[in-house]
Amino acid sequence: MKVIGINGSPRGENSQTKRLIDAVLNGAQEAGADVETIHLIYYDFKFRNACSICLQQEKCVFLDDFPRVYAKIKEADGIVLGSPVYIDLVTAQMKMLIDRMADGIQCQSLSGKYGCAVATSGDHAEGSVVTYLNHFLQMLGANPVGGVGVALGRDSHAIEKAEGEARELGKTLAFSIQTRRKDPALEEFHQRYRKRFEDVLSGEKPEWPLDYDYWVQQAWLW
Numbered sequence: 001m002k003v004i005g006i007n008g009s010p011r012g013e014n015s016q017t018k019r020l021i022d023a024v025l026n027g028a029q030e031a032g033a034d035v036e037t038i039h040l041i042y043y044d045f046k047f048r049n050a051c052s053i054c055l056q057q058e059k060c061v062f063l064d065d066f067p068r069v070y071a072k073i074k075e076a077d078g079i080v081l082g083s084p085v086y087i088d089l090v091t092a093q094m095k096m097l098i099d100r101m102a103d104g105i106q107c108q109s110l111s112g113k114y115g116c117a118v119a120t121s122g123d124h125a126e127g128s129v130v131t132y133l134n135h136f137l138q139m140l141g142a143n144p145v146g147g148v149g150v151a152l153g154r155d156s157h158a159i160e161k162a163e164g165e166a167r168e169l170g171k172t173l174a175f176s177i178q179t180r181r182k183d184p185a186l187e188e189f190h191q192r193y194r195k196r197f198e199d200v201l202s203g204e205k206p207e208w209p210l211d212y213d214y215w216v217q218q219a220w221l222w
């Protein structure tokens with residue numbers, strides 16, 4: 001069982017968000033997971049340019065670190081997304097990754113995986129960033145199991161307090177992977193999403209041949 005943490009903070013190893021990600025990973029490790037953290041700031045990512053070449057051919061026009069990072073995410077059983085709040089949203093580093101992974105939505109690239117989200121803020125919007133990151137995982141087909149958001153400016157011990165909650169979240173994540181935990185509301189969401197893309201891909205077959213073929217391979221379309 002592999003769990004990967006993705007840190008969107010530009011402060012990398014020195015970030016407070018990393019502390020929360022580490023706590024989640026420690027909890028998952030205690031429950032038997034192998035863990036790894038990727039700090040996006042140390043990787044070379046280009047902005048998405050909407051060329052859509054990847055929908056026609058199995059290649060990307062950019063020679064950067066994205067394929068390597070995406071491969072690691074797809075190899076993992078559990079994904080922990082973490083970002084500081086920057087002007088009410090995720091950081092540019094995290095959004096860059098999200099936009100580059102967007103094609104994963106129509107081929108449900110994280111289907112069957114589990115995930116969770118953490119966020120830190122000065123004093124607001126940590127909850128909405130956690131919700132957004134979990135929603136992104138869900139759109140890719142994964143099953144979010146919870147999240148921890150902490151406003152650092154409200155209490156000088158806020159991070160230490162949140163670390164305990166984050167560790168428990170890591171255990172829940174590992175347990176969900178081990179037991180293939182099913183949540184009826186999430187199952188319903190995934191079914192609805194699949195139906196939507198089934199309709200889109202059937203209609204768009206000539207435009208998106210790779211995604212169409214992937215869906216046929218998965219026996220989601222025939």
Ligand SMILES: Cc1cc2nc3c(=O)[nH]c(=O)nc-3n(C[C@H](O)[C@H](O)[C@H](O)COP(=O)(O)O)c2cc1C
Nearest residue numbers: 009015016017084085086087088120121122123124
């Ligand atoms: C450019 C920038 C924008 C920020 N925007 C917000 C914000 O909208 N709301 C907030 O509560 N804190 C905001 N903060 C504070 C960070 O969210 C906070 O310091 C965070 O814990 C930093 O996490 P890190 O150590 O992992 O980088 C901002 C900080 C920076 C540098």
